Amino acid sequence: MSKRKLILEDGTTLVGEAFGSERVTEGAVIFNTGMTGYQEIMSDPNYLGHIAVMTYPSIGSYGINRDDFESITPFINGIITKEVNDEPSNFRSEETLDAFMKRHQIPGIAGIDTRMLTRLLRDKGSMRGMITDASATFESVQEVLKKEETSLLVEKTSITKPYIVPGEGARVVIIDLGMKQTILHELTNLQCHVTVVPYDTSAEDILRFKPDGVLLSNGPGNPTFVQTTIETVQALLGEIPIFGIGLGHQIFAQACGANITKLNHGNYGNSFPVKDLAIDKTWITTQSRQYYVAEASIENTDLTVTFRSLNDDTVEGLKHKKFDAFSVQFNPEGAPGSNDTKYLFEQFIEMMKQNRVKNGGQQHA
Template structure:
């Protein structure tokens, strides 16, 4: 097998076996703790520009199938595993992980100490990394110079959002879904509830959204720093209080910024399928799927019109917000899961109920 090098910006390097596309790439190295769901993870648009380190030691054991895509084209920069299964076994399996990565032009590396790499990220924070073919030790200095000179993109949302509006038809409630890098599973959950969904680009204005006369607006997940999407913050200000609002992940952070709270970059983020989250009102604890590197600043919420509804039990970070006056709430985790547990899928039903109540209120008022 060909050898490949994973080089980090601090000079640390790992030599392993090449999998996937034969190319050089640079990205932010992060880790995901999920034991399953690698296909959904690799195709999640929120991973734009990142190299995913899987902490579970064997990845690819059930292959790649037609049903578990979150997007058609992965936007990850690389895949890092301890062992890549070469002979998967599953009745839905259509190709191996290696074949899939080659087909989608995504490079990867296998056979390295992913435990060591994960501990480094936990201690130092996320690091910029480079994947490249490895010939000999003399390559390292040249590659390191190149790696340190590369600036990572700050326009991730623009890269993954839909370029034009499109409709996913239904006969029920009219929902506008703002696409910051939406996962296919979110759209699927709305379709299950017979919603008539209009998906719009990330930079759609509040006026354009309201002209569609939605019963509710959903703010999707997406990659990067929410402060890099100022037009979306203004859009949220323009629609909240007029129609019900439900936000997920990046949508949650944009909602916070639109209401005077602040966000910060986490040391290594939350990426996995078993994060415990507590609902403050009821004391209920759910296990959740998460994928984010930014969070809402706790102290900043005190000076906003928001109420904290959920917290993460591992580190106490904010996981849910609601507006004190308007029908609007958001969560940092992924209620659609995929991959992950379905404990919080009921939040989609709450969104349906919130739209019903708002519509009844408008009728009564008239």
């Protein structure tokens, strides 16, 4: 393996060994605390623009398979690890991690003290970084690392044309902000008739599909940039049941008048405890986020808090007081991680059924 450098915006420079693609990459460096799930992480659209530090010391031991992708192509900018295993042992493995990353032009750097790096990011906060050639210096790349996120990332992760997955149950429109495929699978497993539409689809066009409900998917980037979708949700509130997940949760909150704040180092992993305040139970959840809903901004809205983080006490779920609409910050589908909160999809189905009863059994016209 050839030598490579990881250079952070604060000047921290670490030398490691290349794996995957040897192209230069830069992005927001975050750490993921999951022990498994690197395939789902790389293909999760939430990770667009990110370089992930894997805190578990070795990745690649079970290779890459055809079943665990969250999108057709991977979105992650790069991977940082202590050790990469290039001899996978798993009956489903079809390709090594290194070969997969080479094929998809994903740079990786191994041989890094990930415990030290994780502590640095925890204490100083997430920062921009670059995986680059061994000859590079901080002075030569610092201007690039000063750049802040200004682009609308959902333009790169959302579909451009609607498509339908037929079913005999409730009719659901998913607004695709960077949807994980497991969300679609959860709805189709519940027999839903699903129409997936681009992030900038208008409320008028959505209602033409005569849905029973609308799901706002997960996705990457700064939620304050997605103004088009915020306006769509404002137009849909009170017209039809709404369920928001991840970025969809943050967009729902803004549509209702709440504000969004950035976390110091983000929450990335599959072991985050949250409390369901309605039933006083704690669940383990999967999360991939850098933003949260500022609780003080909820006071003058029609929102009420339904879930709360047991790590930092931040808002993890919301419900509208007047309309059939709710949202969660975490990933109820898991993938990777716990299935504790899959019941929320069933709650969404029940909400749509009850709304149809109120409307005399008719879908939205």
